[in-house]
Amino acid sequence: MQSEFSCNLKIRRALISVSDKTGISELAKALAISGTELIASSGTTKVLRESGLRVIPIEKITGNPEAFQGRMKTLSFQICSGILYRRGHEQDEVDLKKLNILPVDCVIVNFYPFQRKLDQLREEITKANKKSKRRLSEEAILSLIEEIDIGGPTLVRAAAKNFPHVLVITKREQYKKVIQELNTNGSISLSLVQSCTRVAWEVVLEYDRTIAQIFGMRRTLDLKYGENPHQSAYIEYDLDGPVLWGEPLTHADISYNNILDLSACYSVASDLMRLEPESTHVVIVKHNNPAGVASVPRTYHQAQKLALQRAWEGDPVSAFGGVILFSDELEENTAQWLSDKFIELVSSPGLTKDHPALLQMLTKRKNLKALAIKKIKGDEDLFSISVPGGRLYQKTDQTVLEDLKPVTLQKWPKEKERLARFGIAVCRALKSNAIAIVREVPKEAGGEAGCFQLVGAGQGQPNRVDALVRLAIPRARIVLETIGGVLSDCVLVSDAFFPFRDSVDQASREGIRWIVQPGGSIKDAETVSACDEHGIAMVFTGVRHFRH
Secondary structure, eight states: OOOTTSSOBOOSEEEEEESSOTTHHHHHHHHHHTTOEEEEOHHHHHHHHHTTOOOEEHHHHHSSOOBTTTTBSSOOHHHHHHHHOOTTOHHHHHHHHHHTOOOOOEEEEEOOOHHHHHHHHHHHHHHTTOOTTOOOOHHHHHHHHTTOOSHHHHHHHHHHHTTTTOEEEOOGGGHHHHHHHHHHHSSBOHHHHHHHHHHHHHHHHHHHHHHHHHHSSEEEEEESOSSSTTSOEEEEEETTSSBOTTOOSSSSOOOHHHHHHHHHHHHHHHHHHHHOTTEEEEEEEETTEEEEEEEEETTSTTHHHHHHHHHHHTOHHHHTTOEEEESSOOOHHHHHHHTTSOOSEEEEETOOTTOHHHHHHHTTOTTOEEEEESOOOOOOSEEEEEETTEEEEEEOOOOOOOOOEEOSSSOOOGGGHHHHHHHHHHHHTSOSSOEEEEEEOOGGGTOOTTOEEEEEEEOSOSSHHHIIIIIIHHHHHHHHHHHOOOGGGOEEEESSOOSSTHHHHHHHHTTOOEEEEOOOOTTHHHHHHHHHHHTOEEEEOSOOOOOO
């Protein structure tokens, strides 16, 4: 017996129900010439009959008229059975005859123009000079509901499920190829049936996705522009997500870059809250890289304000114009100190439009942007990014509690373990190649156990030596000279292994005594030997944290 996947599809009966009737008469004529019986919904029947074609109205098959002003017309047991029936299947053949079902070999459907109606409504709002967020009125929502196609997607899914027995056509661009094959062979090749089936699933997915953006748990918000002014942009977000992207707390619109930077803040803060749940944390990000990070135990007097000051002094130049996230609700004394600084956006749990701390900042910073955090609960499980012709997916890097394995003669002191993990959380958020230099603020500088601070970062470099020598070390030196401190008290964290000993030698010359890195280089022994020569304590974590 010939395989159902090895022969062309002969179309004996086709169901046609299209909203956009452009080109449908030409396709229907080609089907009719090849011997296909045509069934169509009322509007499509009218167009085809005007073209001189013989058409069976769908109600003749269903036994029911259209109802509810067109809401109910194509859905029926008879129609769906004719599409889903499996040719050659013993029991299906029995049921077909018993139920007097007419097989349908081809379904031609395009959906109600939901997207076009949505675009039209949004354009009307824009012309009326309403807010750029382009929120839809209740009247607009009701009119949009009528453009949700129910029968069309059902027919398409049924036809696509019954590949290769049924050809499903969902795009006008497919008409020409189908007509060519009908005129040449009188049937449709398996390859074209398969191609059309694949397109059908994507069409249904995109249609449902568009509807869900308006009526589901996801929303879209138009942004003023993208990464640069010439790029258009929007954000698609979950209504129950941890950041209230769709509810800006001030008149200033949230930008694409603000969203990227706040996302980076959120990632670091979620790590730190897992590591130090009894501390308050402040993260400052500029151009998607941490510019300032600090943690202070909540038991400390004005802990949040102190954490902000420590984060700011870690790189005050880069912090200027940055995005700041507080892991705890913004306090008024913190806001008062911050009001004298220029920042783009502030965010914390518990923020509202009439929050006293926010109102205090707005008296001096009228264009300040603000967003509330519902809960800092960790990154999404899956990360994706567009690539030419596809999307790239990976499990999100959320590992910061890895083991610290001592590998040098100089032992790693237990009191440095928390600081090491703080440094890993910060370094994980830096663009690779990355080096983070962190310290525990000493008592003489107003600190206590658990007061951690980023003092130097090197990121985004093609080689690790430059990240260390040209960026992290010089920045840390400047910061420590300003606030008081020495590199010998700091921990150096690398996001990936040192391929050679040169980074260790350079770190030693600058006074570094504590190093954290993943290990895994074929020259690990050489790096360990260099540490032993210089009296440096080093631990391997076994986990790399590249970020691109």
